[in-house]
Amino acid sequence: MHQLLLRSVQVARDEVTALLWSFSYFFALLCSYYIIRPMRDEMGVLGGVENLQWLFTGTLLAMTAAIPLFGWVSSRFPRRRFLPYVYGFFILALLLFYLLMDQQRASPTVARAFFIWASVFNLFVVSVFWSFMTDIWADHQARRLFGFIAAGGTLGALAGPALTTLLVQPLGARNLLLVSALLLVWAIFCIARLSRWSGNRPTDHPVPDADQLLGGGIWDGIRLVIRSPYLLGICLLMLLFTTLATFLYLMQAQIVRDAFSDSAQRTAVFAAIDLTVNGLTLLLQLFLTSRLIKWFGLATVLAIIPLLLSIGFTVLSMAPVLMVLLVVQVIRRAGNYAIMRPAREMLYVVLTREEKYKAKNLIDTLIYRSGDAVSAWIYAGMRSLGMGLGGIALIAVPLALIWAGIAFSLGRQQVKLAETRHSEEV
Numbered sequence: 001m002h003q004l005l006l007r008s009v010q011v012a013r014d015e016v017t018a019l020l021w022s023f024s025y026f027f028a029l030l031c032s033y034y035i036i037r038p039m040r041d042e043m044g045v046l047g048g049v050e051n052l053q054w055l056f057t058g059t060l061l062a063m064t065a066a067i068p069l070f071g072w073v074s075s076r077f078p079r080r081r082f083l084p085y086v087y088g089f090f091i092l093a094l095l096l097f098y099l100l101m102d103q104q105r106a107s108p109t110v111a112r113a114f115f116i117w118a119s120v121f122n123l124f125v126v127s128v129f130w131s132f133m134t135d136i137w138a139d140h141q142a143r144r145l146f147g148f149i150a151a152g153g154t155l156g157a158l159a160g161p162a163l164t165t166l167l168v169q170p171l172g173a174r175n176l177l178l179v180s181a182l183l184l185v186w187a188i189f190c191i192a193r194l195s196r197w198s199g200n201r202p203t204d205h206p207v208p209d210a211d212q213l214l215g216g217g218i219w220d221g222i223r224l225v226i227r228s229p230y231l232l233g234i235c236l237l238m239l240l241f242t243t244l245a246t247f248l249y250l251m252q253a254q255i256v257r258d259a260f261s262d263s264a265q266r267t268a269v270f271a272a273i274d275l276t277v278n279g280l281t282l283l284l285q286l287f288l289t290s291r292l293i294k295w296f297g298l299a300t301v302l303a304i305i306p307l308l309l310s311i312g313f314t315v316l317s318m319a320p321v322l323m324v325l326l327v328v329q330v331i332r333r334a335g336n337y338a339i340m341r342p343a344r345e346m347l348y349v350v351l352t353r354e355e356k357y358k359a360k361n362l363i364d365t366l367i368y369r370s371g372d373a374v375s376a377w378i379y380a381g382m383r384s385l386g387m388g389l390g391g392i393a394l395i396a397v398p399l400a401l402i403w404a405g406i407a408f409s410l411g412r413q414q415v416k417l418a419e420t421r422h423s424e425e426v
Contacts, residue, residue: 009148009290018197019145022133023152025190029129030153032183033122034160034274035176040118041253041270055112056246059119060373063365066120067221070361084188086128090121094181101174119369125184126153127364131357132191134348136198139418142349143298146342147289154285154337156183157278161271221362224355230417231359233410234347235367240403241336242371243378244309244396248329250379251389255322273326277333284338292339293346299411301343303404305335310400313393320389347410350417 005011011019070086097117100110137145167176225231252273260266292301312328348356382392 005148010144011148015141015145018136018194019148021190021193021197022145022149025187025194026129026149026153027156027159028183028187028190029125029156031156031160031163032180032187033118033125034157034278035164035180035183036118037122037274038161038164038271039173039176040115055115055119056369056373056376058112058116060366060369062116062120063123063369066124067362067366070124083128083132083191087125087184087188087191090125091181091184093117093121094177094184098174098177098181101177119372120365123365123368124361125187127361130345130348130364131360132194134345134351134356134360135353136194137349139346139349142346143293144290146345147285147293147338150289150337150342151282151285154278154282157337158275158282161274161278165268165271220354221358224359225362228355228359230410230413231351231355231363233406233413234344235363237344237403237406237410238363238367239371240306240399240406241340242368243375244313244400244403245332245336246372246375247379247392247396248325248332250376251316251320251325251392252329254389255320255325259322273329277330277337280330280334281337284334285342289338289342293343297411298343298346298414299408301339302407302411305332305340306400306404306407308335310397310404313396313400317390317393317397320393325389343411347414350414 005016005019009019097110097114101114133146133149134142163179164176167179225235256266256269260269292304309328309332312331316324316328348360351359379392382395
């Protein structure tokens with residue numbers, strides 16, 4: 001297994017076991033989410049494309065309520081306990097929706113609630129996963145291994161819509177919720193194995209005890225972010241990222257709605273987009289991500305996707321049609337999952353443990369969904385003023401360029417922080 005992994009990633013022999021458990025953990029998470037993602041997207045369309053900004057606002061409110069709850073749990077329970085508690089909560093929620101949903105079709109109220117819950121679910125479980133990864137892997141390990149670990153999630157994101165396509169007719173959408181819940185149970189088992197490995201291995205950098213409490217208060221994430229220019233920069237990066245992602249998502253919903261009148265066709269299109277994105281992402285993660293960081297450095301890699309997106313929005317402003325938008329969307333999502341996301345998570349490796357969990361969770365959830373909600377209303381406002389898709393795409397171009405500049409600056413700061421931390425440990 002070591003020799004096989006060496007072909008795609010530089011992994012030491014004593015890292016193989018934990019690398020595979022991390023891979024399996026992320027596979028289970030994203031497979032669980034992508035089983036239900038096509039259901040979420042279709043429920044958003046059924047609720048009315050013109051009303052999506054209300055669902056984004058509802059998601060923001062739900063996320064705002066969840067942040068202090070997570071802060072309370074993470075402050076009062078050790079890592080080995082509060083991580084399973086988070087996933088256990090979402091397992092119970094899946095079982096509740098299973099009971100509330102009708103076999104044929106969900107009611108409008110349940111559909112809207114499911115859209116909001118699935119949007120919270122996605123960000124929370126993935127944010128907690130990467131917090132755990134930045135906690136147990138050192139900076140030099142993250143640069144080598146995070147691309148491969150991210151590939152586990154991509155493989156899960158490929159398996160999820162494939163399972164949905166295969167099983168939605170014989171089992172019904174409602175029963176897929178149980179499959180999603182079982183995958184989260186497996187994720188909890190992976191956490192236990194990784195916690196044991198992290199506590200027992202010899203290491204050249206200090207690893208916090210899994211039983212050690214984070215302490216502090218429920219709003220510590222806000223305090224940590226406000227006091228750190230570095231974390232504020234990550235917040236701005238996240239806001240720009242989610243603004244452009246929301247613009248593309250709303251454009252996609254509008255164009256797909258106009259192109260296909262049948263609900264089943266739209267669901268199939270959404271699933272096909274997911275499969276295309278995740279297939280391309282997997283290839284990039286396995287064979288390119290770690291090499292890009294090694295060749296060009298973290299700062300340049302962080303700036304690649306926003307620079308490509310500025311070109312994509314320029315083309316989209318001249319030709320706002322289905323094929324062009326889908327190409328730009330695939331590039332954005334595949335580039336984010338394969339390159340931007342692993343590189344962005346490396347920004348947190350050099351921070352304190354409290355920042356990795358509390359501040360990171362705040363940025364990945366509340367800041368992310370704030371960008372979603374605000375940009376959705378901005379998009380709705382521009383549409384109400386009569387602005388076309390081409391005009392909105394043109395406005396997005398300078399935003400992508402600003403995003404690229406901030407990303408490059410943060411990458412350079414991360415290298416300096418890593419060097420400082422290494423010298424202090426030595």
